[in-house]
Amino acid sequence: MAVPVASAAGRKPSVRARDARWRGALAVLEEVRREPGVTRAGMAQRLGLTTGSATEITARLRELALLAETPAAASGRGRPTTVLHPHPDGPVVIAADVRQEDWRIAVAALDGRPRVTEAGTHASREPGRVIGVIAEAVRRACEQHGDRVRAVSAAVAATVRHGRVVQSAALGWDAVDLAALVPDPRLPLFVGNDATLAGAAEARYGAAAGAGTALHITIEVGVGGTLVVDGRPVAGATGAGGEFGHLPFGDPALRCPCGAAGCWDLTVDGRAIARHLGEPQPRDPRSYAQAALGRATWDAPVRSAVGRAASAFGRGLAGLINAFDPGIVTLGGFAEPLRAAAAPEFDTALTDGLMRFRRPDPPPVVAAALGGDGALHGAAVTALDGVLTEEGLSAWAAERAGRS
Known part of the structure; x- marks a missing residue:
């Protein structure tokens, strides 16, 4: 896209015309973000652009080193089109x-x-x-x-x-x-x-894409997450919302490093598994928990400890579902492997914790599509x-x- 310059009569384009030009470009760039490798024809169809408008906008974006185009693979008798992707010299x-x-x-x-x-x-x-x-x-x-x-x-x-x-x-x-x-x-x-x-990224182009209300939960060291409504995380008045791990879903006799007592954090990660096994608190709860899952397939005490953590996870998640009424729940980090390793305990606790009217049709609980890279994507x-x-x-x- 060319920079607006003075017209032949010496007048600059109006603010409205200049902004409209940028809005068209931003809409095209958003389509490339949503679907990398989208064809120009597909982009034009989704945005309701004529062939001429799509060609003009993409030409401007190439000129500005924002987009590059390469020929799309042939598919039938239709007109040849191009694939859009970021320019190698772009931002x-x-x-x-x-x-x-x-x-x-x-x-x-x-x-x-x-x-x-x-x-x-x-x-x-x-x-x-x-x-x-x-x-x-x-x-x-x-x-x-x-x-x-x-x-x-x-x-x-x-x-x-x-x-x-x-x-x-x-x-x-x-x-x-x-x-x-x-x-x-x-x-x-x-x-x-x-x-x-990570939850914002899942809602943008991950497992929760298209959902009006999505709940993202991740376990690393404790529990984190966010409620995403219409693509935007509900972060609270100051941005500090979503600290689900510090809800008092745990043992009130346990003091969390955050300063509060009874935090959910302490019941679901590697610290909880170690405590159930009578072992010292691990320096890296994430690595400890991952190793415990490997042992759980053959070590009965470890399997029991993992099951207790999964049960605590399912019970707390039921509370969040009751409170927020999400259309979908995505699980990131250690959350999905924990659920899979002790599915009976997780499922029982989740179902028991749901309000009766929710049990016949609970929201789907699915693995996050972006895996361990969710935070980077976000x-x-x-x-x-x-x-x-x-x-x-x-x-x-x-x-x-x-x-x-």
Whole structure:
């Protein structure tokens, strides 16, 4: 798309005309995000565009290095069409996933699909050291992609309020400033809870795509998740909503690292399994739980401990279904393997916990389509939502014009 210039009479295009032009481009880019590799004909049909309009818009997007086109595979006698995908010189965002034991950095183009470029294990959970290591990886990614980088987004195993980390039971953090992750202060930084972002991605183009109301639950170290309504997470007044693991569904005699008593977190992950086995609390509950599932097939005490955790999970999930009335429930992280490993215990607890009218037709509970990459996908979604705006495209077009 060309940058609006003065007309022959010396007048600039009206704001309404300029915005309409960007809106058409944004609609096309959204289709590419929703379905990478969509054909131009398919995109035009879904958006109700004429062949001429589709051709004009895609030509502008090619000119701006936003989209590239390649011939689509022949399919019958119809007119040949092209496949749309991000331009190799187009904008990218950098997504970070900060978990209890490790971290990952990924780069995503306009299709929103993150490609992991670096990963590592925390040598220390001291906030400054963790942030410093990840910031260096972000800096390297920025140097590699130069001016193409338009934003940085971080998914963190933490409670996020007003875009800032205020507490992380998993990492042992209180309030932590992540501003140092961005090497250039002109780059916007988006910060979100990892489970919330994973749920947003599942609703956008995962297992919950098309659902009006979806509940996403993930288990890593404790329980996280989000309720997504019409594609948007319900994050509460300050953005700190969705802390399902800190509902008092557990043993009130147990004090959670978050400071509350009786948290659901402590009943469903590797810490619960270890406690049921009389073993010390594991340093990495996620890895411990994964190993326990492997042992559960032949070790009766471990199978019993896993069953107790699955039962606690099913009972709490029933409460959330009763409260939120979702159309679908997606399970990420350790949640789906836990359910599968002890299906009878999970199913019984879930059914017993549902209100009677729900039992004949409960919402489907399905595995998350994005698997362990959900948080990275969500971070990329959030960053691109912030970049792919009329203002964002205008800035990209102006910079390209300045370089030419």
